[in-house]
Each structure stands twice: as C-alpha cells, then as structure tokens.
Amino acid sequence: MKADLAGEIDHMKKQAQVMVDTVFSFGELGYQEIETSKYLSGVLEKEGFKVQRGYAGIPTAFVATWGEGKPVISLGSDIDDIPQASQKPGVAYHDPMIEGAPGHGEGHNSGVPLQILAALAVKRVMEREHLKGTLQIWPGVAEELLGGKAYYVRAGLFKDVDVCLFAHVGNNFGVGYGPTGGSGLVSIEYLFTGESAHAAAAPWRGKSALDAVELMSAGYEFRREHLRLATRVHYVITNGGDQPNVVPPNASIWFYFREADYDHIMNLWRIGDNMAKAATLMTDTNYTERLLGTAWPGYFNQPLAEDMHKNMEKVGLPQWSDDDQALARALQKELKVPVRGLATTISPLRAPRAQAQSEEEGGVGPTGGPSDDIGDVSWNVPTVTLGYPSNIPGGPGHNWANGISMATPIAHKGVIAGAKVQAMTILDLLLHPELVQSARDYFNVQTKDVKYHSFLRPEDQPQTWMNKKIMDQYRDRMKAFYYDSSKYDTYLEQLGIKYPTVH
Numbered sequence: 001m002k003a004d005l006a007g008e009i010d011h012m013k014k015q016a017q018v019m020v021d022t023v024f025s026f027g028e029l030g031y032q033e034i035e036t037s038k039y040l041s042g043v044l045e046k047e048g049f050k051v052q053r054g055y056a057g058i059p060t061a062f063v064a065t066w067g068e069g070k071p072v073i074s075l076g077s078d079i080d081d082i083p084q085a086s087q088k089p090g091v092a093y094h095d096p097m098i099e100g101a102p103g104h105g106e107g108h109n110s111g112v113p114l115q116i117l118a119a120l121a122v123k124r125v126m127e128r129e130h131l132k133g134t135l136q137i138w139p140g141v142a143e144e145l146l147g148g149k150a151y152y153v154r155a156g157l158f159k160d161v162d163v164c165l166f167a168h169v170g171n172n173f174g175v176g177y178g179p180t181g182g183s184g185l186v187s188i189e190y191l192f193t194g195e196s197a198h199a200a201a202a203p204w205r206g207k208s209a210l211d212a213v214e215l216m217s218a219g220y221e222f223r224r225e226h227l228r229l230a231t232r233v234h235y236v237i238t239n240g241g242d243q244p245n246v247v248p249p250n251a252s253i254w255f256y257f258r259e260a261d262y263d264h265i266m267n268l269w270r271i272g273d274n275m276a277k278a279a280t281l282m283t284d285t286n287y288t289e290r291l292l293g294t295a296w297p298g299y300f301n302q303p304l305a306e307d308m309h310k311n312m313e314k315v316g317l318p319q320w321s322d323d324d325q326a327l328a329r330a331l332q333k334e335l336k337v338p339v340r341g342l343a344t345t346i347s348p349l350r351a352p353r354a355q356a357q358s359e360e361e362g363g364v365g366p367t368g369g370p371s372d373d374i375g376d377v378s379w380n381v382p383t384v385t386l387g388y389p390s391n392i393p394g395g396p397g398h399n400w401a402n403g404i405s406m407a408t409p410i411a412h413k414g415v416i417a418g419a420k421v422q423a424m425t426i427l428d429l430l431l432h433p434e435l436v437q438s439a440r441d442y443f444n445v446q447t448k449d450v451k452y453h454s455f456l457r458p459e460d461q462p463q464t465w466m467n468k469k470i471m472d473q474y475r476d477r478m479k480a481f482y483y484d485s486s487k488y489d490t491y492l493e494q495l496g497i498k499y500p501t502v503h
C-alpha cells in the first residue's frame with residue numbers, strides 16, 4: 001500500500017509543481033493571504049473536501065475535512081511570506097522581482113501543497129481499501145506574526161483530533177521529539193501618546209511619545225544583561241513620529257518577548273509593562289498595549305517522530321540534477337557559506353534538546369531560537385513536524401536567499417518526497433491504532449506537569465488589519481507576476497528565467 005501511495009504521488013507531479021509555483025507567485029504576507037487561501041481551499045473543495053472558510057474569525061483561515069470516524073488526523077502548514085523578500089526563483093544572487101515587495105523568503109509556499117498531495121493519495125487508497133478515518137487540512141495563517149494557531153486552538157479546531165502532522169520547509173528531511181530548543185513568545189505593541197508642540201518655537205509645551213519609546217527600548221537594552229540566557233527579545237519602532245519640527249504626539253514600539261517556557265515568557269511581558277509605565281512617568285505620557293501574536297514553545301511526539309523518520313528512510317532524498325546542485329553551490333558561494341550543495345544524507349532523528357537548567361544556573365541550556373505557533377497545537381494534541389528538503393542549505397532565513405529554490409525543481413522534488421513521507425505516516429496511523437494510542441500515551445506524560453494556558457486573554461482577537469497597507473502598496477504590481485499555468489509549463493518559463501542562472 002505504501003508503494004501505491006508513492007505511485008499516486010508521482011502521478012501528481014504536475015499538480016505539485018503548479019500548486020507550489022502558484023502560491024509562490026502570490027507572495028502574500030500574514031493575514032493578507034487572500035489569493036493563496038482562495039486557491040488552496042478551492043483545490044480541496046474540487047477534490048471533495050468540505051471547506052469551512054473564515055475560521056476563528058480570520059478571513060484567510062479555512063478548515064477542509066474529508067472522511068468519517070476515527071482516527072482524526074490533522075494536517076497543517078504555514079502560508080504567509082516575508083516583507084521585502086521578493087526574489088526571482090532560480091537565480092543564485094539577489095535579484096528581486098519587485099524591489100521592496102514581499103516574497104516567499106522562507107518557503108511557506110510549499111507546505112500546504114505537500115499536505116494536499118499526501119491527503120489526496122491517502123484518500124484514494126482509503127476509498128479503495130474502505131479504510132475509516134478523517135483527514136483535516138488547514139493553513140497556518142500569519143505564522144510570521146504568530147497570529148493563527150492559538151486562535152485555532154481557542155476555537156476548538158483540535159478538540160476531536162487524534163494526531164497532528166505538521167509540515168515545515170527545510171533543507172533536508174528532519175523530524176524530532178521533545179523540546180526543540182526554540183522559544184515561545186508573546187508579541188506586544190506598546191502605543192504611547194503625548195502632546196504635540198512646535199519643536200523649535202515651544203518645545204517645552206510638548207510631551208514626546210517618541211521619548212517614551214526610546215527610553216523603553218534603552219531600558220530593555222540595559223536589562224538584557226540581567227536576564228536568563230534563554231531570553232531573546234527584539235523590537236522594531238512601528239511609529240517614530242511624523243516630522244522633526246512636530247513633537248511626536250504618538251509613537252509605538254513592537255516587541256517579541258521570547259523565552260523557554262510559559263512562566264518566563266510572562267515574566268518578560270511583565271518587565272515590558274513596567275518599562276512602558278516607567279517611560280510614561282519619565283515623559284508625562286500615557287500608554288496602551290495590544291497583543292499581536294503568541295506561541296508556546298514546541299514539544300513534539302516521540303512515537304510519531306520515530307514512525308515518520310522510518311518513512312523518510314524508506315522514501316529517501318530526491319535525486320538532485322546537476323542543475324539543482326549548480327544553483328545550490330552558486331548561492332552558497334554568493335552567501336560565503338560552506339559550498340556543500342544540496343542534502344544527500346538524511347539527518348538523524350532529532351533527540352530532545354536540553355531544557356533550561358534551574359534558576360540558580362540562569363536557565364543555562366537552550367539559548368533561545370525561533371518560534372512557530374505550532375507549539376500551541378503541540379500542547380493540545382500529539383504533534384510532530386515534518387521537515388522536508390525544498391530549500392538550499394546555508395541561507396540566513398527570512399531573507400531573499402531562502403526564496404531562490406522555492407519555485408524550482410528543488411522545491412518541487414522536495415515536496416513530492418515530503419508528501420510521500422507524510423502519506424505513509426498517515427497510512428501507518430490508519431492501519432495501526434496502537435500507534436495512535438502510543439502517541440496519546442506519550443502526550444499524557446508530556447502534559448502531566450505542564451498545563452497549557454493560552455497567552456490569549458478572552459478579549460484578544462486576531463489582528464487581521466496587519467500587513468494590509470504593505471499589500472495594498474504592492475499587490476497591483478505583483479498581480480502581473482501571478483503564475484498562469486494554462487499558458488506556461490512552469491513559473492520559471494513564464495518569467496523567462498534560464499535554470500539555473502548563476503554569476
């Protein structure tokens with residue numbers, strides 16, 4: 001049956017390439033994934049899935065369901081992209097399609113297509129073999145803002161789910177269990193208000209909201225020395241005033257507070273609130289704050305990870321062509337990182353990363369890392385993340401360089417291989433109820449002492465206005481680059497790009 005699944009997926013190669021290239025060409029930022037959401041949910045609807053749109057109050061969120069009964073297997077992957085990461089695919093140096101526009105500089109264009117391929121292959125085998133079970137597919141909306149999955153949890157998406165198989169792009173096959181070494185976070189914007197005045201004629205009559213922003217950021221910079229090593233805090237100033245001759249009556253600063261666990265994240269948030277308050281005392285201003293996103297640190301399921309890793313070994317890495325390797329090597333040379341081409345051996349099963357040590361030792365252990373709000377899901381249902389080889393090793397992440405492979409044969413082959421692994425893992429769960437049970441047993445131990453509390457307060461709502469201004473600025477010009485699969489075999493062909501293009 002696994003060979004059948006692999007054959008089904010190989011038959012969908014064309015569909016895989018079209019889906020990956022189409023979503024790449026939309027290049028939409030978090031909460032503004034309008035075309036992407038319409039397109040992917042449409043594909044699923046055509047394939048017989050029941051689609052619920054606008055899930056959890058997020059216009060671009062949807063849940064597609066097919067099948068009936070247990071087990072209920074949930075499949076998700078992120079769909080949003082990165083500001084200013086516009087990049088021509090297949091070109092091994094910085095060459096934006098539209099200067100300043102967003103682009104898939106992480107590779108989130110590939111994950112839901114992978115899940116769709118896996119689900120369609122499994123669906124065919126289930127129909128033929130009369131297997132019971134329910135498949136559920138959803139997009140990770142606004143993952144870069146950590147703005148989707150905690151809302152999905154709160155809306156009850158995972159209430160009846162037995163297992164969640166998430167997928168995230170990587171540059172090799174990869175899967176692990178236990179804590180990941182990444183962080184959880186809260187994303188908070190502090191908005192200060194003061195009083196404007198002529199900055200030269202009557203500066204003494206002004207109360208500068210910008211001063212408060214700068215004092216708060218300076219305060220956190222000093223405090224940094226006295227925080228655990230597991231802390232990662234960073235910010236951008238979202239409003240610094242209008243022009244120098246007007247004392248800024250409002251200004252704002254947006255923080256990501258990252259730490260290893262719930263309590264320490266809440267502590268960073270508390271420190272932030274204190275600093276905001278202190279800044280208002282120093283400047284005679286006021287502040288309000290709003291929560292823009294949240295993520296629990298991830299904790300992944302061992303029995304699922306072990307099963308998935310076996311399937312990775314069964315499927316094997318894609319056969320890379322000389323052109324694929326030439327693109328990868330040229331990019332690595334461009335980035336001044338070791339020139340090692342594309343992955344040719346599968347990474348071993350990732351063991352749990354060390355957890356933070358005691359308070360006395362300053363939380364030595366993890367030094368913090370990235371976050372994904374799949375962490376919230378991982379504390380609500382047994383979850384594992386499939387990493388699949390659609391990207392080039394050595395990219396800095398969240399950067400144009402990470403978009404280069406994402407509408408080329410490298411991404412297409414990685415998605416095909418990843419879909420096979422995912423489909424085989426789903427099949428294992430359908431045929432072996434004891435695997436579902438051991439995943440649940442592991443989860444029960446995981447959650448024995450650590451209880452999930454959402455960072456969301458009841459009044460917090462998805463901030464779906466975010467990124468709208470940027471998309472409004474670029475969307476018309478981006479439309480000219482949407483992939484037309486009825487006219488062109490591939491997106492590279494539509495763009496007239498020779499593969500690979502290297503210096």
Ligand SMILES: [Zn+2]
Pocket residue numbers: 078106108143168
């Ligand atoms: Zn991501």
